[in-house]
Amino acid sequence: MKAILKNLGIKGTEEGGGTGSAIRCHGRLLDVVSPINGKRIGRVRLADRKDFESVVQCAVDAFQSWKMMPAPKRGDITRQIGIALREKKEDLGALVSLEVGKIRAEGEGEIQEAIDMADFAVGQSRMLYGLSMHSERPIHRMYEQWHPLGPVGVITAFNFPAAVWSWNALIALVCGDTVIWKPSSKAPLTAIALMKIAQGVLQKNGLPEGILGWVVGDRHEVGEAFINDPRIPLISATGSVAMGRHISQAVSRRLGKTLLELGGNNAVIVTAKADMDLAVRAIVFGAVGTAGQRCTTTRRVIVHEDIYDELTQALMKAYRQIPIGDPLKPATLMGPLIDRKAVQNMQSALSRIKKQGGRILCGGEVLSGKRFSAGTYVTPCLCEAPPDAPIVSEETFAPILYLIRYKTLQEAIRYHNAVPQGLSSAIFTTDMREAELFLSQMGSDCGIANVNVGTSGAEIGGAFGGEKNTGGGRESGSDAWKIYMRRQTCTINWGIELPLAQGIRFEPV
Numbered sequence: 001m002k003a004i005l006k007n008l009g010i011k012g013t014e015e016g017g018g019t020g021s022a023i024r025c026h027g028r029l030l031d032v033v034s035p036i037n038g039k040r041i042g043r044v045r046l047a048d049r050k051d052f053e054s055v056v057q058c059a060v061d062a063f064q065s066w067k068m069m070p071a072p073k074r075g076d077i078t079r080q081i082g083i084a085l086r087e088k089k090e091d092l093g094a095l096v097s098l099e100v101g102k103i104r105a106e107g108e109g110e111i112q113e114a115i116d117m118a119d120f121a122v123g124q125s126r127m128l129y130g131l132s133m134h135s136e137r138p139i140h141r142m143y144e145q146w147h148p149l150g151p152v153g154v155i156t157a158f159n160f161p162a163a164v165w166s167w168n169a170l171i172a173l174v175c176g177d178t179v180i181w182k183p184s185s186k187a188p189l190t191a192i193a194l195m196k197i198a199q200g201v202l203q204k205n206g207l208p209e210g211i212l213g214w215v216v217g218d219r220h221e222v223g224e225a226f227i228n229d230p231r232i233p234l235i236s237a238t239g240s241v242a243m244g245r246h247i248s249q250a251v252s253r254r255l256g257k258t259l260l261e262l263g264g265n266n267a268v269i270v271t272a273k274a275d276m277d278l279a280v281r282a283i284v285f286g287a288v289g290t291a292g293q294r295c296t297t298t299r300r301v302i303v304h305e306d307i308y309d310e311l312t313q314a315l316m317k318a319y320r321q322i323p324i325g326d327p328l329k330p331a332t333l334m335g336p337l338i339d340r341k342a343v344q345n346m347q348s349a350l351s352r353i354k355k356q357g358g359r360i361l362c363g364g365e366v367l368s369g370k371r372f373s374a375g376t377y378v379t380p381c382l383c384e385a386p387p388d389a390p391i392v393s394e395e396t397f398a399p400i401l402y403l404i405r406y407k408t409l410q411e412a413i414r415y416h417n418a419v420p421q422g423l424s425s426a427i428f429t430t431d432m433r434e435a436e437l438f439l440s441q442m443g444s445d446c447g448i449a450n451v452n453v454g455t456s457g458a459e460i461g462g463a464f465g466g467e468k469n470t471g472g473g474r475e476s477g478s479d480a481w482k483i484y485m486r487r488q489t490c491t492i493n494w495g496i497e498l499p500l501a502q503g504i505r506f507e508p509v
């Protein structure tokens, strides 16, 4: 652990705010504890209100010069950030594992995602396209252009302590915005390590402080100031539905923009014509990967009655073979939950499911003994559930998978869409008609819909996000860049007359 922290320049106590380089903060000391063994990894001196003010003002000032740099040159900076991240990929991946308990492959995968985003952003920097339109007036030209928006606030959840920042920040950077990051206080060290690397690149290029800032602080003091600050025109917030609802109301009150990436409750439909082997592998990765702590985690499997028993048996067999333990060990496939509170939430969900007519088929135990002394390890749980059990509509951020039986595909789609969240979805079938029905407007109501691909593990090239209570935001690929810019529609009259639109005449007769 010491070597990882040393390689990333993380000291025993780090400052919880920076404008590029760290600033001296004045809040309380926060212990950062690893869910792997409950031991302290480091400490962070939280930012207070005044520290927050310095970070925001610096981002406001830096915006004036950053927005003037040509976009492809800004792209070159993100290219260099990508190279710097590549050099530290292993250490950063290991820090993600230490801080949030992901297995090593997933920790490194998350850093790879940030590297991919840097590459993507380089290309995007030359593709901030606007449309041109034909004017209805003669000798007029109309087009739209996109300008930088301002300092963008990025709030991230604990479970993707690196990738979500990169989805937002690297695109916002090429769009000409400065970025202020408020990472989860459960994972501030990964954020600080990333900021140190990015700042090295900015400094090498002689760029001013404030282009990439960060602030770790108490929710009531710093969090509220952050979301209510009119100098931050866009707040991109990733986290629970409750958090999103609160932030959306606060930002809307000041007529700011939000990009919300909130909780999911993702389902896989497995039809009688599914390739069973493919379905089982995808469901196990989707439900057990990251210990069930992904927004895209598979939480419900809706199975045709003819193959229900076969699929259930196959899943139970796979669940019993999952190696659980230290996520830094190569053989481990499932690490701990983020903290004991998450374990309690899982236990309380399991007792509710029993009261609501469900039945636990396997797993759901809290592991004890020396290897599991942090109290954060559980076995992944498979349950049978009535489709209308209230708990099935909730996102319990833990590895619980509900199995639901169906007779017709229309019934399956009805169960599928009956939850308030709308992030990721999948169907496993080899029947083209079933697949197309699922993808049609009569099918899945989610932001992501897959065929023979599980619900988790999206690629960066697509726009990522979900509908309904998931918040409606889109990040990462496709045209997600547009939210980080302001659109301007321009009309130019290059003639000597002044015709009005809609044929209106406004002159004395």
Ligand code: NAD
Residues within 6 Å of the ligand: 155, 156, 157, 158, 159, 160, 182, 183, 184, 185, 219, 223, 224, 226, 227, 238, 239, 240, 241, 243, 244, 246, 247, 261, 262, 263, 264, 294, 295, 296, 395, 397, 423, 465, 470
């Ligand atoms: P959380 O809602 O507890 O916290 C998320 C972030 O919001 C943290 O940084 C937290 O400090 C901040 N926050 C909370 N209240 C705030 C306030 N009033 N003002 C400012 N900031 C505030 O979520 P979590 O436990 O860290 O993460 C798990 C949740 O995130 C799950 O619901 C998961 O589905 C969701 N998530 C969604 C996506 C997505 O892309 N849709 C991705 C990852 C996680």
